[in-house]
Amino acid sequence: MKQSKRYTNEKILVLGLARSGVAAAKLLYELGAFVTVNDAKKLSENKEAQELLEAGITVITDGHPLDLLDEGFSLIVKNPGIPYTNPILEKAIKKGIPIITEVELAYQVSEAPFIGITGTNGKTTTTTMIKQIIDSYQPNTALLAGNIGFPASDVVVEATKDNVLVTELSSFQLMGIDEFKPHIAVITNIYEAHIDYHGTREEYVKAKWRIQKNMTKEDTLILNADLPELVELSKSSQAAITWFSTNEKVTGAYLEDGWLTYNDEKIMKSGDLGVPGSHNVENALAAICVAKNYGVDNESIKTSLSLFSGVPHRTEYIGTFNGVKVYNDSKATNILAAKKAISGFNNEQLVLIAGGLDRGNSFDEFIPTIENMKAIVLLGETKEKLQKAAKQALVKEIVCVETMTEAVAEAVKIASTDDTILLSPACASWDMYPNFETRGTEFVDEITKQVGK
Template sequence: MEVAGKSISIIGAAKSGLSAARSLVRSGAKVFVSDIQPEDKLKASLERDGLLNKVDYEAGGHSEKVLHADFIVLSPGVRTDIPVLVEAAARNIPVYSEIEIAYRLSQGKRLVITGSNGKTTTTSLLALFCQQQFNEVFLGGNIGIPMMEFASQTTGNSLQVLEVSSFQLETISDFKPDIAVITNFFENHLDRYPSYKAYIEAKKRIALNMRSGETIVLNADQQMMREMAGELNCRAAWFGWNVGNLKPAMTIINDEFVYTDADDVKHKLFPAASVRIIGRHNLENVMCAALVAILAGVAEDCLESVVKEFPGVEHRLEWAREISGVTFINDSKGTNCAASITALQACNPP
């Protein structure tokens, strides 16, 4: 994708928007940043990122200036139905997510994880697995490291391990994973979507451009995923407690992780007791990450040492401290009811 000389508007000046602005300016684009925050705060953000004298900008809302662009980059927290984007659609001005632009500017293979719960744990663990096998592993996406931060650094040998949200998937067009994952579906973000079905449809866009050469990893324990697999144009692989005859697949049998390959050969990997992080849901996260790692080419004997050491990620069942016999656990990233219930079930009562 050639952006030099193009006029590009960026809506939203949080982490993803600013990352896109920096990268596009370096590539020679004429960038305009539009944000709803007060001008003093926006100027401070732009100055901090070395952009104040390199981009045009507006604060306090999105005016028609946004529309003077070859295309618009939309930050994930911004709804697609705001008036300026409705007008952009009427004028046939393309609107892309940051991950779409980063996809077009980057190289290598992409392992992409979405879902309602377990995304960050699965993505983080998968990156560690991949680092055992590959030299150029980039971790990013909705995990806090925008793809645009490293897109220009990737090569044909790179492996990108990416967490993406439904918001980011709303405005993709060419974006295509080599291996995609949907961890699970639970009701979430219904302040943004008109229905649970609409939320699921946004998640399913991860497979929009995937074909027979790509693989999507799905949760065998959710019937809707089994039904969804028949609607997709790519191959499916499975993880879960009840994989049955599905293959390739990852499950736990007699307290041991077992991978069944496409030829129906079972490979015993490592005991469930080797997993350091607690909870049945985290065993599912390990199943998922291990399956994707194997499909991506990571040697099976590289996995156990990683799960033995993996402590989990911040704000997710994270031990804080014990005071007067009371254990405090930080699960502040449990942002929906299903996640909080699952976390409580993972904790042993006193």
């Protein structure tokens, strides 16, 4: 980390805690700033705030008092999840107080360069693939950071110029950057998401596009050529563009005759990827673009991607039990994500567990994806809607249940040797679970209990 005096004796407000807020507060304190932390939770319920208080940092909890801004702060580092419509942020904007997110703070003091990855789907998998590939090529060099669960402000403290921060970035984080400039950046895709936060799709896209705002021709921006929106946006970037595509030959990485190829160099067969699904082919192509621009040899890329087993809850391979393969794709919280996961399997040998929160949409577009499937086990608020779609898709066996325990029991009963059981809900989890991770963990636990012994 650079020994910067930029924030020495500066009064800085860290708004909102969680992991990123704690990391930002500690980093700023180490840099010599006068740090005040403000979090909406009560102090008695706020372990993170208590720890910061004990470390000597000023902590104000139980709401966001507007008069706090009368303290003369020169900067606010906000939790990415707090929207700019929050009254304290609206007042800060009127007062002209700069607002950043902690990834910007980390960049300002980092000795290590950044590789940034954003997009609607595939960010975590692509980020993890890139890290694994670089590890194969240069062990102990790549450090995971960002939205993947490792706040950049934590990671940067130990990073040196010989490291590289492979950083997953959300649209929320990117709204709070100023100087941040990755040497290599990836946008996996852009679909409609987080409209409740951004207000419109246009604003969401603008937030994602900020990843390249400071990039120059010396930097590389990797884009999905299969999305016309990104092709059009590319015209406004100063960065050097490398493309990836599953549909056509491009300058970059593409799928050709079943091979993952980079500018006419055949890297590996798509069937040799360690994780199934068309979305993982896209993720791998994006990772290959990063690897080639980073200077990684083809053999290291091939070895890493063939051994890649996924990340938790994202087409995660759980194991083979009694000849049946089991995958956890609880992260498939929408129809598009589930469609991409299912595309990697043979429907005639697939037992799908699906269902969850009812967002009011129909499942008509899901019908072609599940046509002639061996079986589907349904739970959650959407089970009746999905049951109707499954009947139209001529799914051979359809079962509705109330719990994950029952879902796994039915799936295990139906599946036979060489079949696959896949949890890919196509729905959010909030009708039954606090998040998709809890749902996926329960699925894995039930598999272990029922057949994994």
